[in-house]
Amino acid sequence: MxxxxxxxxxxxVSEIKIDSNTKKPILQGIPQKISDIDKNALxxxxxxxxxxxxxxxxxxxxxxxxxxxxxxxxxxGADEGILITLPEKSDYHVTSNLLACAIKKxxxxxxxxxxxxxxxxxxxxxxxxxxxxxxIPQITYAQKINAEKEKITADRNMGELAITTExxxxxxxxxxxxxxxxxxxxxxxILGAASKPINEWSADSLVSALxxxxxxxxxxGVPMTRKNIIFKDDIDQSxxxxxxxxxxxxxxx
Amino acid sequence: xxLVYSDDKKLTFELLNKGKELTKELGKKLxxxxxxxxxxxxxxxxxxxxxxxxxxxxxxxxxxxxxxYAGFFVKTIKETNSETILIxxxxxxxxxxxxxxxxxxAGCIIDxxxLHVKNKKLMVERIVYSGNAIAQEQFNxxxxxVTIPPKVFNPLPADPHHKGxxxxxxxxxxxxxxxxxxxxxxxxxxxxxxxxxxxxSCGRGFKNKDDIKLVSELADALKGKTVGCSRPIAADLKWxxxxxxxxxxxxxxxxxxxxxxxxxxxxxxxxxxxxxxxxVAINKDPEALIFKSADYGIVGDLYxxxxxxxxxxxxxxK
Numbered sequence: 001m002x003x004x005x006x007x008x009x010x011x012x013v014s015e016i017k018i019d020s021n022t023k024k025p026i027l028q029g030i031p032q033k034i035s036d037i038d039k040n041a042l043x044x045x046x047x048x049x050x051x052x053x054x055x056x057x058x059x060x061x062x063x064x065x066x067x068x069x070x071x072x073x074x075x076x077g078a079d080e081g082i083l084i085t086l087p088e089k090s091d092y093h094v095t096s097n098l099l100a101c102a103i104k105k106x107x108x109x110x111x112x113x114x115x116x117x118x119x120x121x122x123x124x125x126x127x128x129x130x131x132x133x134x135x136i137p138q139i140t141y142a143q144k145i146n147a148e149k150e151k152i153t154a155d156r157n158m159g160e161l162a163i164t165t166e167x168x169x170x171x172x173x174x175x176x177x178x179x180x181x182x183x184x185x186x187x188x189x190i191l192g193a194a195s196k197p198i199n200e201w202s203a204d205s206l207v208s209a210l211x212x213x214x215x216x217x218x219x220x221g222v223p224m225t226r227k228n229i230i231f232k233d234d235i236d237q238s239x240x241x242x243x244x245x246x247x248x249x250x251x252x253x
Numbered sequence: 254x255x256l257v258y259s260d261d262k263k264l265t266f267e268l269l270n271k272g273k274e275l276t277k278e279l280g281k282k283l284x285x286x287x288x289x290x291x292x293x294x295x296x297x298x299x300x301x302x303x304x305x306x307x308x309x310x311x312x313x314x315x316x317x318x319x320x321x322y323a324g325f326f327v328k329t330i331k332e333t334n335s336e337t338i339l340i341x342x343x344x345x346x347x348x349x350x351x352x353x354x355x356x357x358x359a360g361c362i363i364d365x366x367x368l369h370v371k372n373k374k375l376m377v378e379r380i381v382y383s384g385n386a387i388a389q390e391q392f393n394x395x396x397x398x399v400t401i402p403p404k405v406f407n408p409l410p411a412d413p414h415h416k417g418x419x420x421x422x423x424x425x426x427x428x429x430x431x432x433x434x435x436x437x438x439x440x441x442x443x444x445x446x447x448x449x450x451x452x453x454s455c456g457r458g459f460k461n462k463d464d465i466k467l468v469s470e471l472a473d474a475l476k477g478k479t480v481g482c483s484r485p486i487a488a489d490l491k492w493x494x495x496x497x498x499x500x501x502x503x504x505x506x507x508x509x510x511x512x513x514x515x516x517x518x519x520x521x522x523x524x525x526x527x528x529x530x531x532x533v534a535i536n537k538d539p540e541a542l543i544f545k546s547a548d549y550g551i552v553g554d555l556y557x558x559x560x561x562x563x564x565x566x567x568x569x570x571k
Contacts, residue, residue, distance in 0.1 A: 011382075012522060013382050044547065092361060093354070105544070120383075121382075124347055125347075125351040127361055128310065128352040129351045131352060132356040138348065140344070161436055163433055163435050165431055168430035171430075213360030213392065213393055214361075214362060214393065217389045226547055228550075230547075231551050232550075235551070235561060239561045239562050
């Protein structure tokens with residue numbers, strides 16, 4: 001089974017601080033990591049490989065420092081890494097087409113696995129977009145998957161409905177955080193990952209003249225003005241003060 | 254044309270309102286799409302709610318599938334000459350819009366909370382970095398595809414005199430090699446956190462499933478009766494169904510009063526409730542992030558605070 005996992009390097013959103021004057025997020029100096037749900041995608045790929053054998057290739061489209069993050073994925077159990085260095089300006093159109101070109105260059109694949117969305121933008125566009133470009137079926141929001149020799153079956157959480165979908169290969173599957181608990185690599189695996197190949201492919205070498213169709217004009221802060229009145233005294237007093245405050249706010253009726 | 258579509262009728266009404274505004278600015282017509290066998294009645298409703306045309310795609314397909322639906326929309330967009338496409342942002346809508354954008358090589362933005370036209374270009378806003386920033390995005394090409402979540406815009410009131418044409422089409426669906434083999438209703442019950450005026454939510458601070466009654470008792474006392482929760486309770490522990498799940502990948506709520514008990518305040522949770530009127534936090538950790546997003550807070554053990562608060566609320570509302 002040839003499995004491709006798309007993983008994105010993101011800023012660790014839980015570390016983002018807000019500039020108290022501009023109310024804008026401070027993104028410089030924030031630690032980078034592989035988007036959590038993409039690790040769930042890789043974990044699922046490893047499980048499929050353990051069952052059927054094969055090869056796992058991880059692809060990251062991002063800056064050249066993403067190489068360090070790819071090493072973590074190789075330590076977890078991917079066999080080979082590919083880093084597509086993104087052009088200065090990119091959008092979902094550019095990124096998904098670069099991923100598609102890289103996948104075509106790899107050639108043979110049965111399953112493409114992605115996280116349902118990245119934790120920084122939480123758009124969830126890349127997976128289905130990629131499936132559309134490659135003209136293959138898409139199985140989204142998978143909470144449980146069962147890969148067999150000829151077909152894959154997935155339980156999907158679609159909000160009001162739980163839907164089970166199956167497909168032959170090739171197929172693109174996006175997974176949710178609940179599907180598994182990504183493994184932590186052992187020291188041996190971390191050391192072993194050093195000998196696994198990471199190929200760097202430039203955007204130009206894959207496809208020429210891709211221009212973004214959407215551009216981000218501005219990143220604005222979100223004004224969040226809360227009163228932050230915290231009662232820390234004796235619980236009975238705190239409860240009393242809270243009920244009093246809520247009554248004044250007119251929400252106790 | 255400006256084209257709107259959602260499989261959620263109420264959401265379509267909301268899209269029609271925004272779509273109408275855009276058509277005025279762009280000097281275009283507004284077309285709504287309905288899919289299914291007996292869509293005449295709903296088509297008439299769309300016209301009453303502002304559609305100039307309704308395009309009915311007749312199909313034998315009983316359920317949404319992104320592959321086939323994207324195929325329908327490729328053809329519909331071509332036939333109607335649509336350049337601006339607004340799709341309702343539920344799970345189906347998001348995967349449809351994204352796949353469609355991939356096929357058409359179109360720009361696409363998911364979960365827009367604001368849209369307007371500037372120099373004939375669509376400008377949209379969306380929330381990024383787990384609710385820490387708003388990105389303003391500009392489309393530089395057509396077609397422009399966006400998805401819009403429920404309740405961002407109000408629906409236009411129905412005007413029974415509004416006139417429009419219904420066009421029926423039958424497209425051959427390109428068969429996808431994936432198929433739906435089972436559909437189950439999630440145990441929805443009558444929980445609707447998105448409509449609730451008062452919500453009491455629980456998180457990791459609860460030790461046992463049975464303890465959730467502390468939250469429902471307070472919710473009952475507040476006459477809110479609605480219980481919410483953070484991700485671990487619904488997704489990992491499954492103590493409550495996902496209808497109760499509030500957060501970035503759960504439900505987004507805006508009640509008048511939101512009480513978070515035993516919730517640490519991860520930004521993913523905050524993103525789901527930040528638009529609430531008054532936010533109250535109960536947590537034993539004085540450093541818990543939730544207090545930063547709260548109007549009022551009590552530092553204390555929820556097992557002690559909740560019963561006392563429930564009692565005090567009951568006394569107050571007697």
